Amino acid sequence: MADHRIPMTKEGYEKKKAELDHKKNVEMVEVAKRIAAARELGDLSENAEYHAAREDQGILQARINELENQLSEAIIVDRSSLPTDVVAFGAQVKVKDLELMEIEIFHLVGPGEEDYNQNRILTSSPIGQGLLGKKIGEIVHITVPMGTLRFEVLEIVFVD
Numbered sequence: 001m002a003d004h005r006i007p008m009t010k011e012g013y014e015k016k017k018a019e020l021d022h023k024k025n026v027e028m029v030e031v032a033k034r035i036a037a038a039r040e041l042g043d044l045s046e047n048a049e050y051h052a053a054r055e056d057q058g059i060l061q062a063r064i065n066e067l068e069n070q071l072s073e074a075i076i077v078d079r080s081s082l083p084t085d086v087v088a089f090g091a092q093v094k095v096k097d098l099e100l101m102e103i104e105i106f107h108l109v110g111p112g113e114e115d116y117n118q119n120r121i122l123t124s125s126p127i128g129q130g131l132l133g134k135k136i137g138e139i140v141h142i143t144v145p146m147g148t149l150r151f152e153v154l155e156i157v158f159v160d
Contacts, residue, residue: 005075007089007123012112013074019112020067023060031057070111077110084158087131089123092159095131095151098139103154106131 008016031053038050077089087093092107106127107120114122121128127149130142134153142149 006070006073006111007077008074008110008112009090010076012110013071013076015112016067016071016074020064020071023064023067027060028057028064031060074110085135085156087134087153087156089132090158091131092157093131093153094155094157095140095153098150098152104151107159108132 034053035050035057038044038047038053041047041049044050087108089108089110092105094103094105096103105119107118108123108128108131109120110123114120123129123132126144127142130140130149131151131153134140136153136156138153140149140151140153142151
């Protein structure tokens with residue numbers, strides 16, 4: 001069986017665990033109450049409240065399953081054990097876009113820590129995958145839906 005471990009920091013893991021706990025113990029309880037209340041209204045075949053609550057329950061259960069799966073496959077990464085001369089999980093990477101001639105900084109993170117507005121990207125994203133393992137001075141060609149990006153790696157920094 002292939003290794004499907006998902007790298008996460010302790011903070012990212014705890015954030016996902018808290019989200020799971022909230023969904024199971026707060027949101028799911030609220031949906032169950034809505035379903036029970038809608039059932040008391042009688043005929044379920046034409047009960048819009050009941051059907052909406054059941055649909056919400058299904059969506060919520062799917063998210064709970066997704067979180068449980070991610071947490072079960074999580075591997076907590078100790079940043080101090082990672083190499084510092086190549087792009088790795090947790091790195092902040094300064095690159096030069098060779099088409100636009102602009103400098104960009106990406107922070108490679110695990111699930112639960114991504115924030116695309118702050119350039120905190122998943123290591124599993126196309127750009128994250130393209131940068132992993134690269135060294136300062138390397139030219140990287142990354143295929144994305146809009147074409148191919150060309151970056152030169154300028155700096156690799158690990159910040160806590």
